[in-house]
Amino acid sequence: MTNQKTVAILGAGAWGKALATLAQGNTHDVRIYSRRGSQTLAETVENADIILSAVSIKGVKNIVSQLNSLAIPTQTIFVTATKGLEPQTTRTPSQIWQEGFPNNRVVVLCGPNLSKEITQDLPAATVVASNSESAAESVQMVFNSTRFRVYTNSDPLGVELGGTLKNVMAIAAGVCDGLQLGTNAKAALMTRGLTEMVRIGVDWGAKLETFYGLSGLGDILATCNSPLSRNYQVGYQLGQGKTLSEILAQLNETAEGVNTAEVLVQRAKQQNISMPITQGVYSLLKAEVTPRQALLDLMKRDIKPEYNY
Numbered sequence: 001m002t003n004q005k006t007v008a009i010l011g012a013g014a015w016g017k018a019l020a021t022l023a024q025g026n027t028h029d030v031r032i033y034s035r036r037g038s039q040t041l042a043e044t045v046e047n048a049d050i051i052l053s054a055v056s057i058k059g060v061k062n063i064v065s066q067l068n069s070l071a072i073p074t075q076t077i078f079v080t081a082t083k084g085l086e087p088q089t090t091r092t093p094s095q096i097w098q099e100g101f102p103n104n105r106v107v108v109l110c111g112p113n114l115s116k117e118i119t120q121d122l123p124a125a126t127v128v129a130s131n132s133e134s135a136a137e138s139v140q141m142v143f144n145s146t147r148f149r150v151y152t153n154s155d156p157l158g159v160e161l162g163g164t165l166k167n168v169m170a171i172a173a174g175v176c177d178g179l180q181l182g183t184n185a186k187a188a189l190m191t192r193g194l195t196e197m198v199r200i201g202v203d204w205g206a207k208l209e210t211f212y213g214l215s216g217l218g219d220i221l222a223t224c225n226s227p228l229s230r231n232y233q234v235g236y237q238l239g240q241g242k243t244l245s246e247i248l249a250q251l252n253e254t255a256e257g258v259n260t261a262e263v264l265v266q267r268a269k270q271q272n273i274s275m276p277i278t279q280g281v282y283s284l285l286k287a288e289v290t291p292r293q294a295l296l297d298l299m300k301r302d303i304k305p306e307y308n309y
């Protein structure tokens with residue numbers, strides 16, 4: 001591959017467009033595929049060095065099977081920027097991509113990256129993670145710039161779970177602020193939320209330290225503290241007494257944490273892992289409890305040592 005790459009971006013939502021701008025800023029040849037656009041999927045990915053998917057989780061399986069019917073060369077690198085989990089199977093997006101393309105290298109791109117800030121040219125950092133160091137480095141070169149610092153990492157599962165699981169915590173943090181519970185409560189929630197992410201993430205096969213990096217702790221700090229986060233917005237408005245269907249009807253964009261909470265509750269049950277914050281968010285999303293009741297349920301649990309993975 002030469003230094004100038006052909007990058008096909010699948011999904012013309014907020015994140016796909018922001019990532020396209022970053023690659024274009026580094027003078028790469030960028031094509032964007034939108035389901036509603038005039039360019040076909042085959043035209044978009046023709047001769048692409050890198051195919052990056054920024055579609056929401058509900059579209060990943062479909063786009064993988066559409067691409068499977070095209071002759072994608074094995075040297076093409078797939079990058080997944082989706083932060084979600086497949087219902088029923090609990091597969092991560094990179095697992096779906098790798099199963100669809102077992103002979104291609106797959107890279108996960110995840111970090112504290114609120115697309116609205118990136119679109120405003122504000123500085124940010126992210127992580128590209130892969131079992132293939134050379135693939136991660138190629139993707140790092142494509143996106144790294146003085147406004148977007150890109151780190152490599154060799155734990156794709158941990159990086160992907162960090163970015164995905166934190167969406168549930170962003171909903172919880174939004175509820176916390178919607179109820180005006182204060183800074184102490186929010187700090188406790190984010191810290192215990194991270195513990196919960198580590199607990200299930202390590203059981204899943206991820207490395208513990210990955211959760212203390214940009215895609216775990218970093219993304220918690222960004223999304224739990226910013227009204228720009230759609231997941232935070234969902235929680236904030238639930239805290240203010242709106243119903244989930246009212247909130248989602250107005251949001252008009254993806255809030256992956258809503259689906260992720262359900263998938264996580266299912267996996268935590270299967271694996272016998274305690275995830276009280278996630279369970280509380282799920283019960284709230286299902287309207288089984290009020291925000292105040294969810295808070296009380298968390299606070300009245302049995303007392304225990306702080307570290308009890």
Ligand SMILES: NC(=O)C1=CN([C@@H]2O[C@H](COP(=O)(O)OP(=O)(O)OC[C@H]3O[C@@H](n4cnc5c(N)ncnc54)[C@H](O)[C@@H]3O)[C@@H](O)[C@H]2O)C=CC1
Nearest residue numbers: 011012013014015016055056059062082083114115253254
């Ligand atoms: N917006 C952000 O700040 C960030 C978003 N993400 C993640 O990126 C993913 C996409 O998020 P956004 O772009 O913000 O959402 P969005 O709601 O703006 O866009 C989602 C895109 O996926 C496309 N899509 C869905 N199913 C599809 C299919 N079958 N075929 C083709 N396209 C399909 C939609 O048409 C839409 O363009 C989510 O998993 C999100 O968690 C990750 C980091 C930052």
Ligand SMILES: O=C(CO)COP(=O)(O)O
Nearest residue numbers: 111112113114229230231
């Ligand atoms: O993942 C994100 C920032 O890193 C975007 O968060 P939301 O999907 O909650 O907007």
